[in-house]
Amino acid sequence: MGTALLTDHYELTMLASALRDGSAHRECVFEVFARRLPKERRFGVVGGTGRVLDALVDFRFDADDLDFLRSAGAVDDETAAWLADYRFSGDIDGYPEGELYFPGSPVLTVRGTFAEAVLLETLALSILNHDSAIATAAARMVIAASDRPLIEMGSRRTHEEAAVASARAAYLAGFTATSNLEAGRRYGIPTTGTSAHAFTLLHDTEKAAFDGQLAALGVGTTMLVDTYDITAGIRTAIEVAGPELGAVRIDSGDLGVLAVQARQQLDSLGATGTRIVVSGDLDEYSIAALAVAPVDAYGAGTSVVTGSGAPTAGMVYKLVEVDGRPVAKRSENKASRGGRKTSVRRYRSTGTAVEEVISLSSPELGEHDRPLQVPLVRSGVRTAEAPNLLASRDHLEKALVTLPWEGLSLSAGDPALPVIFS
Amino acid sequence: MGTALLTDHYELTMLASALRDGSAHRECVFEVFARRLPKERRFGVVGGTGRVLDALVDFRFDADDLDFLRSAGAVDDETAAWLADYRFSGDIDGYPEGELYFPGSPVLTVRGTFAEAVLLETLALSILNHDSAIATAAARMVIAASDRPLIEMGSRRTHEEAAVASARAAYLAGFTATSNLEAGRRYGIPTTGTSAHAFTLLHDTEKAAFDGQLAALGVGTTMLVDTYDITAGIRTAIEVAGPELGAVRIDSGDLGVLAVQARQQLDSLGATGTRIVVSGDLDEYSIAALAVAPVDAYGAGTSVVTGSGAPTAGMVYKLVEVDGRPVAKRSENKASRGGRKTSVRRYRSTGTAVEEVISLSSPELGEHDRPLQVPLVRSGVRTAEAPNLLASRDHLEKALVTLPWEGLSLSAGDPALPVIFS
Numbered sequence: 001m002g003t004a005l006l007t008d009h010y011e012l013t014m015l016a017s018a019l020r021d022g023s024a025h026r027e028c029v030f031e032v033f034a035r036r037l038p039k040e041r042r043f044g045v046v047g048g049t050g051r052v053l054d055a056l057v058d059f060r061f062d063a064d065d066l067d068f069l070r071s072a073g074a075v076d077d078e079t080a081a082w083l084a085d086y087r088f089s090g091d092i093d094g095y096p097e098g099e100l101y102f103p104g105s106p107v108l109t110v111r112g113t114f115a116e117a118v119l120l121e122t123l124a125l126s127i128l129n130h131d132s133a134i135a136t137a138a139a140r141m142v143i144a145a146s147d148r149p150l151i152e153m154g155s156r157r158t159h160e161e162a163a164v165a166s167a168r169a170a171y172l173a174g175f176t177a178t179s180n181l182e183a184g185r186r187y188g189i190p191t192t193g194t195s196a197h198a199f200t201l202l203h204d205t206e207k208a209a210f211d212g213q214l215a216a217l218g219v220g221t222t223m224l225v226d227t228y229d230i231t232a233g234i235r236t237a238i239e240v241a242g243p244e245l246g247a248v249r250i251d252s253g254d255l256g257v258l259a260v261q262a263r264q265q266l267d268s269l270g271a272t273g274t275r276i277v278v279s280g281d282l283d284e285y286s287i288a289a290l291a292v293a294p295v296d297a298y299g300a301g302t303s304v305v306t307g308s309g310a311p312t313a314g315m316v317y318k319l320v321e322v323d324g325r326p327v328a329k330r331s332e333n334k335a336s337r338g339g340r341k342t343s344v345r346r347y348r349s350t351g352t353a354v355e356e357v358i359s360l361s362s363p364e365l366g367e368h369d370r371p372l373q374v375p376l377v378r379s380g381v382r383t384a385e386a387p388n389l390l391a392s393r394d395h396l397e398k399a400l401v402t403l404p405w406e407g408l409s410l411s412a413g414d415p416a417l418p419v420i421f422s
Numbered sequence: 423m424g425t426a427l428l429t430d431h432y433e434l435t436m437l438a439s440a441l442r443d444g445s446a447h448r449e450c451v452f453e454v455f456a457r458r459l460p461k462e463r464r465f466g467v468v469g470g471t472g473r474v475l476d477a478l479v480d481f482r483f484d485a486d487d488l489d490f491l492r493s494a495g496a497v498d499d500e501t502a503a504w505l506a507d508y509r510f511s512g513d514i515d516g517y518p519e520g521e522l523y524f525p526g527s528p529v530l531t532v533r534g535t536f537a538e539a540v541l542l543e544t545l546a547l548s549i550l551n552h553d554s555a556i557a558t559a560a561a562r563m564v565i566a567a568s569d570r571p572l573i574e575m576g577s578r579r580t581h582e583e584a585a586v587a588s589a590r591a592a593y594l595a596g597f598t599a600t601s602n603l604e605a606g607r608r609y610g611i612p613t614t615g616t617s618a619h620a621f622t623l624l625h626d627t628e629k630a631a632f633d634g635q636l637a638a639l640g641v642g643t644t645m646l647v648d649t650y651d652i653t654a655g656i657r658t659a660i661e662v663a664g665p666e667l668g669a670v671r672i673d674s675g676d677l678g679v680l681a682v683q684a685r686q687q688l689d690s691l692g693a694t695g696t697r698i699v700v701s702g703d704l705d706e707y708s709i710a711a712l713a714v715a716p717v718d719a720y721g722a723g724t725s726v727v728t729g730s731g732a733p734t735a736g737m738v739y740k741l742v743e744v745d746g747r748p749v750a751k752r753s754e755n756k757a758s759r760g761g762r763k764t765s766v767r768r769y770r771s772t773g774t775a776v777e778e779v780i781s782l783s784s785p786e787l788g789e790h791d792r793p794l795q796v797p798l799v800r801s802g803v804r805t806a807e808a809p810n811l812l813a814s815r816d817h818l819e820k821a822l823v824t825l826p827w828e829g830l831s832l833s834a835g836d837p838a839l840p841v842i843f844s
Contacts, residue, residue: 013638026624072607156547156548157548181490184490198543227752229752319619331648332676
């Protein structure tokens, strides 16, 4: 399916108006940025850039699309004819996916004629706002989990396609696996899962269920032990599988207390290598609270796919330059800064980041300064520099290390880095 | 694209285990329900049922799907062979889309073998949880807006496909139109939109922008007047278009104050029929606060597509019956009620709803009782009773009228109707 109709009606009416009065062909620069970080978070994670570039390839108007647009009154015949040949032929620069961003960071810069560039607004924002919100929440959980693995299992709590994108964003942020099969196929993310309470309830006894699971999935599997009584469940699981059982999962109750009890019981049964996986409405705060519990892996669902209280990154797509001239709106509480921006992050010699400097000219780069924008599209073609998902995952892991220590705090506060407009 | 991989890995491993030990062919009943309403809301709106039925048609495993599932270790060869012929051949009953639901309401009931029915869990929940969350939030905005029209314009703040589903859910809830073009094409929802601030900034003057818009879109169009100065913007808009201008839109600032000023100014210019559309981070509360302002229509975005603080409905899909025997888990804080449930809503003779009664047997229906579940699928085939979007929209409008008056309150509180388990 094409992506061109995943767009707001007014992009097309603006195009129609601009084609008619000739302004459509002015050279424009649009920038994507967030005015603030949601919930006083310390950093944002750029997510979705790769998906924007994928979607750009399919941003074409076929005959069916054009018929619909005409029937909806969104375009006239002249505009429809122009759209039939639409290909984005401009340039896009941006923060690589997995980069940290702060209020005002020019996350994506789109250059092209007004006609070509305005049409990308809705789709680019949909992807970046969703994926960045999820990636940012997920990164906070990765920080909270420290070295313990995190499994994303929230598909059922969000739109079925958002679930796939959420699995991708969580993996970008450092999750180790997802339950979502389509994310495995589409993006090569490891998928995992063994059984739900329904599988235990299906059988006449818990033992029969574990027997069935063992026979099919082998001794390395994870058995869900909290359908009836956790102590009995663990005893049965080890009776059935022996002390080589891979893991048990606990999905309810006071997980910190239960994990300690489960560890003691498993050890007393000789199952010292059997891991403990916990799940059940975990977010970054409850994960952090489990740091002292003998937990080997976390399953997180709802809180990941809903951005843990911040389901959208609130980024906007603003026209900042027309034919080389800076433009800005002056709307109350929504004023914007005109002109195409360049951004640089400055570091101490130790590698710790100090500030982000955003300027209208190309700044001189000091020894410890790093430009943040990379070319993503040139003349409509994706560049070799556009990072892939694994590279972005690695990029984020390294970027988080550069933040001052308070930047990794889960509590609300100021952005971890000041943003200086020079 | 097929929908079968929009599924959690563990549905497939459970299937593999159950095929191997023979339990896969037991006759099962799964129920979808919400343990609670989010944020102490007074009611929930069932959204997405129609999309579940659409997705069911494409729930097939083709050769590529099966290759992936084998390579991911999710299924063995026997399971893959079984999946190749998968068709859901069971029955589905449920609350019609647009029906109100309360904690415990059996919103969807899926009957079939374990193998056939367990596979639908993730996809059914993804759709119902997303669409119900959006429809519920949107319905509260419709209540707040009273008779004034609401336009959904939040596509850019959510996943690009969730945006289409959100537009659909908002329309179900009573919104009059959406900005999302794909929602217009896919579901026949009216689409609307005229121009953004970028269109004004593109031009050398605001007047030039309005001239261009008028020439292309005609005098009935809506002009965005807050790019620079609202008073000047309105003056220019009427100069350009005359007092027959369709509408002005204000997207920033104190909308209540600005709407009063705009109305006075428009009237003084003779533009007494020019409508005032307001937008800009509106939610149900700010819409309610604008009830006394001279506003003719609202545009709502972020708050609609993010469920206004509750982005998921939190519904679960639970096995309640196996071969006619009720089953229930006893997990701490997540216990479930076994047995297939029937639900009835009782009304006063005046038409006001009194309570919802959920029972394990078929209850006797009194004169003012209404059964809530309708047959949606029989032997794998969608029934004629499965309502379409327009019928569901109408259903919800009528259902809201039956609530006791406090049920329409925007404040947090108990569910509008008690749910009695008998």
